[in-house]
Amino acid sequence: MQPAAAPTERSTDIAATVVATMRQLGVLGLPRNYEIFYEALSGTNRELSLAVLSLSNRPTQDELDKIGRSFFAQNHGPGIVEHARDVIARELEEVASLLRSERSHIEKYGRILDETSSGLSGRSLLSQDLLQKIANAMSVATSSTIDHGRQVASMLSDKTAELESVKSKLEEYKRLADTDPLTQIWNRRAFDKEITRIYTSNKGILFNALILADIDRFKDINDRYGHPVGDKIIQIIAEIFQTSIRGDMFVARTGGEEFALIIEGASEDATYEIAERIRSLIEQTPFTSSQTGTNYGTVTVSMGICMASEAEGPEDLYTKADRALYRSKVSGRNRVTKHSTMAGRPGKSWLLYKKD
Numbered sequence: 001m002q003p004a005a006a007p008t009e010r011s012t013d014i015a016a017t018v019v020a021t022m023r024q025l026g027v028l029g030l031p032r033n034y035e036i037f038y039e040a041l042s043g044t045n046r047e048l049s050l051a052v053l054s055l056s057n058r059p060t061q062d063e064l065d066k067i068g069r070s071f072f073a074q075n076h077g078p079g080i081v082e083h084a085r086d087v088i089a090r091e092l093e094e095v096a097s098l099l100r101s102e103r104s105h106i107e108k109y110g111r112i113l114d115e116t117s118s119g120l121s122g123r124s125l126l127s128q129d130l131l132q133k134i135a136n137a138m139s140v141a142t143s144s145t146i147d148h149g150r151q152v153a154s155m156l157s158d159k160t161a162e163l164e165s166v167k168s169k170l171e172e173y174k175r176l177a178d179t180d181p182l183t184q185i186w187n188r189r190a191f192d193k194e195i196t197r198i199y200t201s202n203k204g205i206l207f208n209a210l211i212l213a214d215i216d217r218f219k220d221i222n223d224r225y226g227h228p229v230g231d232k233i234i235q236i237i238a239e240i241f242q243t244s245i246r247g248d249m250f251v252a253r254t255g256g257e258e259f260a261l262i263i264e265g266a267s268e269d270a271t272y273e274i275a276e277r278i279r280s281l282i283e284q285t286p287f288t289s290s291q292t293g294t295n296y297g298t299v300t301v302s303m304g305i306c307m308a309s310e311a312e313g314p315e316d317l318y319t320k321a322d323r324a325l326y327r328s329k330v331s332g333r334n335r336v337t338k339h340s341t342m343a344g345r346p347g348k349s350w351l352l353y354k355k356d
């Protein structure tokens with residue numbers, strides 16, 4: 001991370017570099033292409049930067065869209081789903097055609113058996129030569145039927161593998177669509193589904209808690225050092241959140257500098273201890289540039305807690321946790337507040353992605 005003398009100047013420099021780079025590579029000035037190069041050149045996503053560096057001197061739009069689908073799936077969802085639908089429809093039609101062919105072959109084999117049986121029953125005496133001809137004919141028909149069955153089985157196996165590949169890609173898209181591209185933790189869409197899930201059972205209501213967190217004075221950080229530095233700080237804090245809780249607990253980035261944790265199987269006091277531990281870790285973490293050694297100062301977060309049993313539903317739970325977060329902000333920041341210890345204050349809307 002490298003600070004700039006003025007954030008406006010830094011943003012202008014990045015924008016100019018992005019446009020110049022795209023022109024040099026002959027890349028069309030599409031918004032989705034700009035997004036790729038902006039993220040790559042700002043250095044906030046190392047994997048994306050490496051993917052862009054591996055491109056040829058004249059990358060095709062297909063190559064760029066492949067990168068876009070990998071790192072910004074939420075912006076390429078309709079195309080991914082449409083492609084998967086076409087592949088599945090094509091493969092299913094080919095499977096149906098194979099099954100029709102196999103049925104026709106078996107029916108033909110059945111007719112041969114019937115005709116042979118009828119011919120044999122209509123003769124009182126059978127010569128050895130006739131029996132040999134019948135046996136040879138049946139052997140050829142049986143071998144042909146077995147070989148055809150094997151071919152169909154092999155082709156069906158290939159189709160199954162192709163459909164499994166499509167299924168895997170759709171599952172990966174679903175994961176990416178629920179993942180925040182900057183921090184690689186869950187995003188607001190995934191959070192809305194998870195907080196709704198709490199109220200589908202009495203167990204969820206009794207044994208879940210919501211922690212909302214917000215980076216203190218984050219706008220000042222962006223204004224002073226620029227957005228790339230702000231993005232790096234968000235990434236570091238997201239990692240602290242993720243590594244400070246059990247693997248089965250849920251953490252998401254729900255807004256620019258906002259995070260949410262859903263804690264299961266903990267009392268209010270235990271939830272408070274988790275939040276307090278994370279708050280303390282963030283306060284003690286040095287935020288410095290690995291390239292220049294520049295110290296960006298202490299970064300802190302404010303948090304609010306509400307137990308699921310204190311709320312009537314997901315929206316009420318979010319609102320009450322947000323009130324507790326607001327209380328932490330107005331009480332001096334860098335602290336954790338339980339909703340159960342305070343009077344209510346207006347909150348904000350939580351449900352941005354109610355419909356998938």
